[in-house]
């Protein structure tokens with residue numbers, strides 16, 4: 001699964017250089033030029049990591065970082081801040097605002113890629129799903145790929161299991177239909193078919209989960225999320 005990286009930077013040359021190098025490393029890359037667009041994109045595309053420049057037009061990098069880290073839906077997304085040499089003290093502020101790491105400009109692509117990999121690895125360890133997860137009457141055993149509701153086994157198809165696993169893994173964050181489709185089915189079709197594929201599987205999954213079906217929440221015009229609170 002290709003990890004998705006969002007670059008938030010207003011300097012075109014840096015964006016170009018980053019896009020080239022990150023794609024070469026096998027990452028999926030999107031970019032935008034200011035903080036407002038970043039906040040919008042993050043909710044729609046749920047990146048695995050954000051490279052956030054400190055100096056941006058409008059909302060600056062620190063403000064964007066603060067907002068993302070405060071929202072439960074986005075707080076787990078790792079952020080690497082880009083700062084200039086003259087902003088030493090801002091770097092420190094950036095870290096206290098919850099950024100996961102920072103890189104000082106000018107930097108070598110190799111250095112940044114190494115940092116990205118390290119941050120992703122850390123985030124992965126931190127977010128690791130336990131082998132067995134119990135939510136209400138629902139019990140999911142990720143190692144055995146088995147699911148039960150009220151101690152009765154539930155037969156899921158491979159895709160239904162993947163769908164449930166992905167929703168559980170992000171701990172309540174919303175996932176768009178496109179994101180689910182890309183990561184579970186991984187093929188491109190006409191938009192209408194895409195949307196329906198996910199919806200159809202959600203419907204059968206809900207039916208099988210019976211009393212716990214209510215935990216799969218539809219986010220209108222967007223996708224789904226899993227509610228673990230009662």
Ligand code: CA
Pocket residue numbers: 009010011053054055056
């Ligand atoms: Ca900038």
